[in-house]
Amino acid sequence: MTHDAELYPADRLDRARAAAVAAGYDALLVSPGPDLRYLTGYEALPLERLTCLVLPAEGEAFLVVPRLEKPAAEASPVGGLGIEIAGWAETEDPYALVAGRLARGVGRVAVDDHMWAEKVFGFRAALPGAEQGLAGPLLHGLRMRKSPAEVAALRRAGAAIDRVHTRMADWLRAGRTEREVGRDIAEALLAEGHARVDFVIVASGPNGASPHHEVSDRVIGAGDPVVVDIGGTMPDGYCSDSTRTYAVGAPPADFLEYYAVLLAAQTAQTEAVRPGLTAEALDAVGRDLITAAGYGDRFIHRTGHGIGLETHEEPYIVAGSTRPLEPGMAFSVEPGVYLPGRHGARIEDIVVCTPDGGERLNVTGRELVVL
Template sequence: MTDALFSTERLDRARAAAAAAGLDAVIVTPGADLRYLTGYHALPLERLTCLLLPVHGDPVLIAPQLEVPAAHASPAGRLGIEIAGWQETQNAYEFAASRLPRGIGTVGVDNHMWAEKLVGFRDAMPGVRQELAGPVLSDLRMRKTPAEIDALRNAGDAIDRVHARMGEWLRAGRTERQVGQDIADAIIAEGHERVDFVIVASGPNGASPHAEVSDRVIERGEPVVVDIGGTMPDGYCSDSTRNYVLGEPPAEYAEYHAVLLAAQRAQTDAVRPGITAEELDAVGRDLITEAGYGKYFVHRTGHGIGLETHEEPYIVGGSSRPLEPGMAFSVEPGIYLPDRHGARIEDICVCTESGGDRLNRTSRELQILR
């Protein structure tokens, strides 16, 4: 699977995209962009690690000499690109600059490059213009290959297995923090390499979309929003939200959860090539607004997902970006009543040639735990 995900084809497409954007080279430091292009999950250290990808010339992966063995052991070592190590006594930025072809006028730097590294390259390459490479790289990353979709499906299956076990941990008398720890352990046990977030928001805490787990004791009859996700060993992420209640839910909550469910289903059914991000957002938002809950839907409908939990494309009002086959993103409308409770339903969807494919398969209905 790893070799199918990380190939030199990505480097070729990035080089072509950089040329089309008027860049002479791209410089990428540790993060999702570097992992996307090379498969190397490099540590973000004070020492410089970066990929040099000139439009005309061969790519070079620059690393501190002591990190070269790790780079060779990663998928980058099987791509056939040069891995060049710099010594502790060398100026790493001058070393990297010396490996670029002559005549470089404009370089694209990854959006998350540390400021000290950006300045280091500026000083090592006086007169070279620096631009953000984000638009070039995100445009590539948002269109997933079949291998990437398989990786996301695998991640979705793993997080679904955690949601399916919620009745083991979510019980009256336990705190959000206790339940959250059990969920975190299960995220690892079900195949993830890393836990990225665990939201267990009970009662009034559910009215905060990004509530942190607390020592609040969960009581019977309280709705609980559970939003969880992690990163798989291949680097691809999961993210899914479901709603639970211990015993019978408040009548008001059951009413607006039904509205939310209808809206989220309408949105996932509406995924298709050509629909714009803002049009997809409006499908659910309009239904929620018509039911009288519009002011309680306080965030965008969704975000892209891949090697990062949040990446392009964003499903939000004002975005005229049309969806294309291969784009993967969350569909997660929510309704939040301040000081009372809240609900969010979230699935990861992939735009296909003929419509949409929902990667999360657990029930979207309100789950009543006895």
């Protein structure tokens, strides 16, 4: 857990309160998850017992925690924010505790997007006159514009995942199963500095045509293209995510043909990033090239997703999104081509929009690596 005041500054509570007030909410209720960590630095355990940051439109913020969790909360960055940490005993009703401390006549409350349904219903019973809404639209606007400290954290995560990709020749070879290779990769993610492994995709041969395949007991064969998409969470809470495609020996000719198209498209997209370009326009940069080469119907997902305290968060780089890119926005650029029953390929970098363009946070080579 980090105590870095630059990465988790105290003014986020004021900014979140201002966003809630502007949206007409009387209080913001945030349970354990990425929003709570963003606002306070506290990586609280998601338990059946209620932990909740209460941020009223008027009055002081406070954190409600089970009494047995209070020492952990005090030892976390919350302890340096100067807000009250209110512990509740096993025989108390924490929802009633929150309701009793909020101003009478609370009309609208925003709950975080990841709040468990049982807790949403607990607050609904304790605040029967309050309309509930999602806090995501308020907090996304804060979270998707990364500070310099957050960009530095993502840069460290990118370097860690790059180090894993540079070691792929140690593990990826014919005769091994995807699961065996995946196990080695997971160990390397931790060895290279991640606190947690979030996902490991080792998709060989026909499995490469399934973008979220993960691993199986399939034995990797000579000539197989293999999509390796991996990511984890660093000790400071920020995530990595990068995809490279490898070939175990000489791959099929048709694979080489579309891999060249994919590489040109992904390179064009990363070079196109700049403030003011819309998300859908960035998606179109690569999609148009892939479509012109005859593979448009084989690129079956959006170009990318934002990244930060979650692997997938705003902004999403997808057709239909007119959101303009802004400095500080960090997102994946990961076009893919997939031939069902045969093979597939994807290239993914995390890119940060800067005032004068974009910065790739994954800097390993994007050309096909033949092992």
